[in-house]
Amino acid sequence: MEKKCKKCNAVKDVSEFGKHSYSKDGFRYQCKVCLKQYRISNKEKISSLVRSLLYLRITKNIAMKKILPLLALMFIITTSA
Numbered sequence: 001m002e003k004k005c006k007k008c009n010a011v012k013d014v015s016e017f018g019k020h021s022y023s024k025d026g027f028r029y030q031c032k033v034c035l036k037q038y039r040i041s042n043k044e045k046i047s048s049l050v051r052s053l054l055y056l057r058i059t060k061n062i063a064m065k066k067i068l069p070l071l072a073l074m075f076i077i078t079t080s081a
Contacts, residue, residue: 003027007034 001014007030017027018035028035039046 005029005031005034007031007038 002011003014003017003025004011005017010031012031014025014027016031016033018032019026020028023029030038
């Protein structure tokens with residue numbers, strides 16, 4: 001089975017494409033070679049996005065660990081009064 005890469009417009013075998021469960025055919029829209037070139041050329045951009053997402057996830061977890069017990073305590077106080 002063959003597929004056309006949307007980035008380089010080359011027709012390649014589906015083994016040249018990574019899997020992607022959300023697409024109709026189950027493969028990425030760009031081939032592995034084009035994806036690798038993108039990752040190399042945008043390394044700084046990708047790493048900064050990953051760092052910011054990790055930071056948000058960590059701060060959200062810390063905030064939830066501190067806020068949830070306070071919300072539970074406030075709920076107990078308001079319902080018992």
